[in-house]
Amino acid sequence: MRAIPPPEIGHSCVPPLRKxxxxxxxxxxxxxxGAAVIGSGFIGTVHVxxxxxxxxxxxxxxxxxxERAASRAEQLGVPRGxxxxxxxxxxxxxxVVHVTSPNHLHHPQVCEILAAGxxxxxxxxxxxxxxxxxxxxxxxAETGRVNAVNFxxxxxxxxxxxxxxxADGMLGDVRLVTGRYFQDWLLLETDWNWRLExxxxxxxxxxxxxxxxxxxxxxxxxxxxxxxVMADLATFIPTRRQPAGPVQTFSTERAAETVERxxxxxxxxxxxxxxxxxxxxxxxxxxxxxxRKNSLQWEIDGSSxxxxxxxxxxxxxxxxxxxxxxxxxxxxxxxxxxxxQAAAALPGGHVEGFADTFRAxxxxxxxxxxxxxxxxxxxxxxxADGHDEMLVGDAVAISSRDGRWTDVERAA
Ligand SMILES: NC(=O)c1ccc[n+]([C@@H]2O[C@H](COP(=O)([O-])OP(=O)(O)OC[C@H]3O[C@@H](n4cnc5c(N)ncnc54)[C@H](O)[C@@H]3O)[C@@H](O)[C@H]2O)c1
Numbered sequence: 001m002r003a004i005p006p007p008e009i010g011h012s013c014v015p016p017l018r019k020x021x022x023x024x025x026x027x028x029x030x031x032x033x034g035a036a037v038i039g040s041g042f043i044g045t046v047h048v049x050x051x052x053x054x055x056x057x058x059x060x061x062x063x064x065x066x067e068r069a070a071s072r073a074e075q076l077g078v079p080r081g082x083x084x085x086x087x088x089x090x091x092x093x094x095x096v097v098h099v100t101s102p103n104h105l106h107h108p109q110v111c112e113i114l115a116a117g118x119x120x121x122x123x124x125x126x127x128x129x130x131x132x133x134x135x136x137x138x139x140x141a142e143t144g145r146v147n148a149v150n151f152x153x154x155x156x157x158x159x160x161x162x163x164x165x166x167a168d169g170m171l172g173d174v175r176l177v178t179g180r181y182f183q184d185w186l187l188l189e190t191d192w193n194w195r196l197e198x199x200x201x202x203x204x205x206x207x208x209x210x211x212x213x214x215x216x217x218x219x220x221x222x223x224x225x226x227x228x229v230m231a232d233l234a235t236f237i238p239t240r241r242q243p244a245g246p247v248q249t250f251s252t253e254r255a256a257e258t259v260e261r262x263x264x265x266x267x268x269x270x271x272x273x274x275x276x277x278x279x280x281x282x283x284x285x286x287x288x289x290x291x292r293k294n295s296l297q298w299e300i301d302g303s304s305x306x307x308x309x310x311x312x313x314x315x316x317x318x319x320x321x322x323x324x325x326x327x328x329x330x331x332x333x334x335x336x337x338x339x340x341q342a343a344a345a346l347p348g349g350h351v352e353g354f355a356d357t358f359r360a361x362x363x364x365x366x367x368x369x370x371x372x373x374x375x376x377x378x379x380x381x382x383x384a385d386g387h388d389e390m391l392v393g394d395a396v397a398i399s400s401r402d403g404r405w406t407d408v409e410r411a412a
Contacts, residue, residue: 028370030363031055034093036082038062038109039100040072043123043150047098048076050358054366056096062088085109089116096146096369099123103208104200107132114139119146119369121362125212126386128202130394133387140383146368148361148378149386151216153296155357155364157331158317161340162300162307163221168337171302174222177273177281178299181214182292186267190258192242198264204393205265207233210296211285211396216381216389218283218298224275226392228407233266233400236288271396274405294354315351339379 034057037047044061051058060080063069069081082088088097089112097113099106099122107127113120120140126149127133140147153159165171185191195201195209202208207215219225241258267288273281286292296311306320319327332348333341343360346352364380374382391408399406 029055030366030370031057033057033095033366033369034059035096035098036060036062036088036091036094037078037098037100038085038088038105039102039123040069040076041100044072044098044100045076046355046358047100047121047150048078050355050362051098053359054362056362056366057093059091059093060088085112089113089118095119096121096366100150102194102200103202104128107136110136111139114143114145114147117143117145121148121150121365122383122386123150124216124386124389125202125208125393126383126390128199130387130390133383133390137383137387144373146365146374146378147383148365149381149383149389150358150361151213151220151381151385151389152354152357152361153213153217153311154220154381155343155360156309156311156314157333157336157340157344157352157360158309158314158329159217159221160343160360161329161331161336162309162317163223164337164339165307166222166300166302170305171300171307172304174224174275174277174279174300174302176299176301177218177222177275177279178283178301179214179218179297180284180286181210181296182284182286182289183210183294184288184290184292186237186287187290189237189240190243192240196240196242196261196263196265201265202393203265204233204397206267206285206287207231207269207271207393207396210287211269211271211283212389212393214283214285214296214298215392216385217296218281218300219275219388220381220385221298222275222277222279222300224277224279225388225410226273226281226395226408227276228274228405229392229395229399230272230405231396231399232270233396234268235263235265236267238263266400269396269400271399272405311354314353 036059037044040061048058058078060082061069061073061078062082066083073081096119099109106122110120110122240261240263242261244257269285271283299308308318315331317329330348333344368374395406395408
């Protein structure tokens with residue numbers, strides 16, 4: 001086990017901007033809007049399926065090669081694969097591009113998409129470095145295009161409801177915010193994925209890949225930015241065996257031929273947090289917790305009540321009281337506030353899960369696409385939120401390297 005210094009990585013890209021019209025557009029429905037998806041691996045597939053549920057026209061896919069794009073398009077029933085990003089952007093029917101490629105491609109691809117005047121939905125983390133994510137946030141603001149980061153976990157209906165509970169003061173003052181995000185798919189030294197390589201995944205791995213969701217989510221639910229962190233990152237598997245061929249995300253297959261690789265990114269993180277209102281927090285993040293497939297948990301202790309939620313039981317939220325019996329709220333549009341209701345597609349008792357959050361998030365994003373521009377206060381995570389999470393990540397890396405509390409450096 002050893003501490004991780006952050007490697008020097010990232011790109012710079014300042015593309016020429018193609019200015020687009022800024023006049024008011026008539027409101028259009030998702031079924032009148034065309035999209036394309038970059039990447040058709042684990043999560044690109046979920047994007048395609050969620051877009052279909054909304055009626056958005058998915059005109060094509062871009063993959064790692066023209067052949068892969070064509071074969072994945074065929075498998076997913078999408079009309080075509082594009083041979084290049086240029087070819088995708090030359091398709092005038094495509095108004096929104098979903099970026100679900102590995103992290104190092106987000107910045108160059110999003111630069112080009114925004115320069116071509118398209119709206120963008122980008123997977124998390126927004127970029128490899130905060131310099132890149134800052135550039136993307138500035139570029140998105142300059143172009144006036146709809147820009148969203150796929151922090152889909154916000155869009156479990158009970159997380160939307162929890163945000164409203166806190167905003168309405170139902171928990172009192174937020175004091176303590178705790179939780180974890182545990183997975184086990186990188187438990188063994190033979191487990192491999194592009195996320196393990198800093199130049200593909202970023203200098204932070206467990207924190208960037210899954211911790212980013214938790215940090216974004218708890219800032220969203222509490223309405224409180226994280227202002228300072230004390231982090232301890234650890235790499236328990238300093239050498240892994242990379243299969244000679246390609247590997248699918250979440251794959252547990254063992255390759256016969258492997259190459260030894262040094263690992264420079266963290267398997268686990270334990271982070272103490274301070275929030276803007278003075279609340280304190282603690283989160284543990286791990287990609288090697290045996291048996292935990294995808295367990296994000298949070299608890300918020302307020303001055304009058306508490307709430308707890310677990311992504312592996314997403315249709316229920318525990319609400320804790322001191323002077324009366326505790327409650328379990330089963331997700332039910334009839335029992336949630338307007339934001340929770342808007343994110344729910346099914347009546348109570350008909351369990352909604354991971355894929356449904358994409359439908360709910362895209363529904364909010366495409367309302368703005370239909371209007372032609374971001375609303376004044378978008379109800380979904382934007383590039384500004386994606387950049388903010390990267391700044392929190394910077395503080396985590398510095399804190400772990402230096403062994404001290406570190407403030408999140410936001411521009412004044
Ligand atoms: N929101 C979530 O819950 C969630 C979950 C998983 C992954 N993600 C994010 O989605 C992204 C992809 O992750 P994944 O798990 O789907 O990875 P993956 O490896 O399963 O898929 C990546 C895809 O990108 C394609 N690709 C590679 N190079 C490309 C290029 N030059 N141009 C176009 N496509 C290219 C690959 O062929 C593959 O289809 C990452 O940024 C990851 O952090 C988000």
